Amino acid sequence: MSVRALILLCAALFAGTAHAATTALPKDPLHSGQWPTMARLFLGEQVVFDQRVRLLAPPEAEDSMNFPVLVDASQLAAEAGPIEEIVVFADYNPIPLVLKFQPGRAAPRLGFRLKLQQGTPIRAGARTADGVWHVGHIEVDAAGGGCTVPSLAHGNADWSSRLGEISGGLFEREQGARLRFRVMHPMDTGLADGIPVFRIEHIELSDADGALARIEPYEPVSENPLFSLDLPSSSAISLAGRDNNANRFSAEIHP
Amino acid sequence: MSRLFTALLGALFSAAAAADFDYRLEAQQIAPGVYVVEGDTEHFTFENGGNIVNIGFIVSDDGVLVIDTGPSRLYGEQLRALIEQTTDQPIVRVINSHHHPDHFFGNQAFADLPIAALPETIAAMQAEAGGFADNLYRIVGNAMFGTEVIMPTQTLAPGEISLGQRRIELLALSGHTAADLVVLDHSSGVLFASDMVYYQRAATTPHADPAQWLQSLDRLEGLQFDILVPGHGPVSDAAAIAQTRDYLQWLTAHLAAAAARGADMAELVFSPLPERFADLGAMPAEYMRSVAHLYPRYEERHLPEPAVANVQ
Numbered sequence: 001m002s003v004r005a006l007i008l009l010c011a012a013l014f015a016g017t018a019h020a021a022t023t024a025l026p027k028d029p030l031h032s033g034q035w036p037t038m039a040r041l042f043l044g045e046q047v048v049f050d051q052r053v054r055l056l057a058p059p060e061a062e063d064s065m066n067f068p069v070l071v072d073a074s075q076l077a078a079e080a081g082p083i084e085e086i087v088v089f090a091d092y093n094p095i096p097l098v099l100k101f102q103p104g105r106a107a108p109r110l111g112f113r114l115k116l117q118q119g120t121p122i123r124a125g126a127r128t129a130d131g132v133w134h135v136g137h138i139e140v141d142a143a144g145g146g147c148t149v150p151s152l153a154h155g156n157a158d159w160s161s162r163l164g165e166i167s168g169g170l171f172e173r174e175q176g177a178r179l180r181f182r183v184m185h186p187m188d189t190g191l192a193d194g195i196p197v198f199r200i201e202h203i204e205l206s207d208a209d210g211a212l213a214r215i216e217p218y219e220p221v222s223e224n225p226l227f228s229l230d231l232p233s234s235s236a237i238s239l240a241g242r243d244n245n246a247n248r249f250s251a252e253i254h255p
Numbered sequence: 256m257s258r259l260f261t262a263l264l265g266a267l268f269s270a271a272a273a274a275d276f277d278y279r280l281e282a283q284q285i286a287p288g289v290y291v292v293e294g295d296t297e298h299f300t301f302e303n304g305g306n307i308v309n310i311g312f313i314v315s316d317d318g319v320l321v322i323d324t325g326p327s328r329l330y331g332e333q334l335r336a337l338i339e340q341t342t343d344q345p346i347v348r349v350i351n352s353h354h355h356p357d358h359f360f361g362n363q364a365f366a367d368l369p370i371a372a373l374p375e376t377i378a379a380m381q382a383e384a385g386g387f388a389d390n391l392y393r394i395v396g397n398a399m400f401g402t403e404v405i406m407p408t409q410t411l412a413p414g415e416i417s418l419g420q421r422r423i424e425l426l427a428l429s430g431h432t433a434a435d436l437v438v439l440d441h442s443s444g445v446l447f448a449s450d451m452v453y454y455q456r457a458a459t460t461p462h463a464d465p466a467q468w469l470q471s472l473d474r475l476e477g478l479q480f481d482i483l484v485p486g487h488g489p490v491s492d493a494a495a496i497a498q499t500r501d502y503l504q505w506l507t508a509h510l511a512a513a514a515a516r517g518a519d520m521a522e523l524v525f526s527p528l529p530e531r532f533a534d535l536g537a538m539p540a541e542y543m544r545s546v547a548h549l550y551p552r553y554e555e556r557h558l559p560e561p562a563v564a565n566v567q
Contacts, residue, residue, distance in 0.1 A: 060543070068524070070522055111520070167560050170517075228517070228519035
């Protein structure tokens with residue numbers, strides 16, 4: 001066992017003890033000064049770091065307007081029971097809260113893209129039925145590569161005519177299906193001069209059996225958000241959502 | 256006062272350190288009068304000062320043609336000194352093969368000479384040089400000291416140009432970027448393939464159109480040459496074209512298949528690379544970058560408009 005692993009193990013044991021005694025927040029292995037604030041804002045009383053909440057993402061942001069992340073709490077769900085909610089946040093983003101996801105009958109796994117302002121930890125907290133938040137994280141370098149070009153905001157004059165347009169597809173898997181869908185929406189953060197916050201507030205997914213899952217994207221989610229979810233079957237899916245200007249949009253996606 | 260002093264000291268120190276940055280450039284003669292200054296096969300780093308690129312120069316009895324100028328002012332100055340040590344012939348013309356910063360940020364050292372590029376290249380430089388400069392300063396740091404963007408002063412057209420007794424042909428291709436200039440010296444059989452061709456180093460794709468690129472490779476393969484100088488990687492021959500094609504074909508097929516099965520972009524980042532590509536320079540970082548550049552075009556094809564949609 002390496003020294004580092006030993007230290008981590010000791011830290012984990014110590015954190016575990018502290019947790020039992022005082023429900024103190026576990027010490028952040030990424031040493032982010034924001035961690036206590038993030039945990040207080042977005043999580044609850046009971047927080048543990050848990051590697052069964054996996055985040056799949058590149059180590060560096062090539063396009064800081066579209067940084068891909070896949071959060072996967074399926075191993076945790078298999079071992080600790082259903083996940084009620086997943087909250088994703090990026091400590092050093094000017095708006096840290098990225099999204100909330102209630103997987104419902106979908107797998108506790110969600111792919112999406114977000115905007116990054118600088119290098120930051122990205123974390124996902126998954127809440128099990130006992131109220132405990134299981135937190136997984138990665139650290140991302142947003143310095144970019146040699147030919148990284150600052151992305152141009154979509155200068156399309158016709159963006160408003162396509163607002164709320166949904167496109168997507170169902171991809172059959174061995175069990176169930178992968179759903180991918182995109183909603184045309186600027187997802188304005190309110191941080192650019194003269195452009196107020198304009199974002200999708202929630203998207204509900206349902207099938208013939210009723211409600212399936214719910215996504216609440218916040219400002220950091222990329223423009224024209226594209227989501228990947230894993231569903232129990234490949235039957236037709238209804239999507240319905242609204243934004244903070246009360247625009248409503250809906251679509252049905254058939255296999 | 257002490258703060259000012261510290262700031263001054265810092266400024267002096269960094270200026271001295273930058274002025275000291277020695278790229279250790281060497282001119283390698285690959286044919287009579289034809290030289291290559293070879294760069295590392297890695298990514299830009301603080302240590303390599305951005306020297307990841309191959310620069311060429313061709314000496315005639317009527318002056319020297321320089322192909323690309325490197326990633327920084329210091330590189331450009333050291334390149335010019337190297338050329339002047341290597342030959343008594345004066346530099347008569349400088350060419351920028353395309354608009355990526357490692358190929359033209361050394362222009363400053365040649366500002367008193369005619370610098371030429373394809374018109375689409377000049378337009379792309381104007382649009383993107385500022386972002387490139389920010390990025391290179393951030394990654395490379397000190398060696399970039401004092402680098403300013405100097406634009407080409409002449410536009411090029413494809414065709415033959417005269418350089419003393421030499422027969423030199425310029426080809427305007429595209430695919431790596433919107434305009435990629437390739438230089439063929441018929442007299443020596445040397446092809447300066449620019450970033451159309453990478454060898455033992457992964458291709459970069461931030462402005463790539465892979466289909467176009469593959470077509471351009473077909474055209475390159477039809478040319479008569481003996482020695483090929485890739486934009487990045489060791490001097491080679493037609494084998495370098497085959498390697499670049501092989502990689503682009505694998506990459507595009509891999510991304511298309513992933514999009515067809517509904518893979519999320521994040522799921523592709525750690526895809527195992529075929530063995531023949533895994534050890535190329537700048538891997539796997541360059542593959543990861545290509546996923547970000549190219550995957551959106553493939554997934555687009557598998558996101559059809561739904562049968563029923565409603566916006567209120």
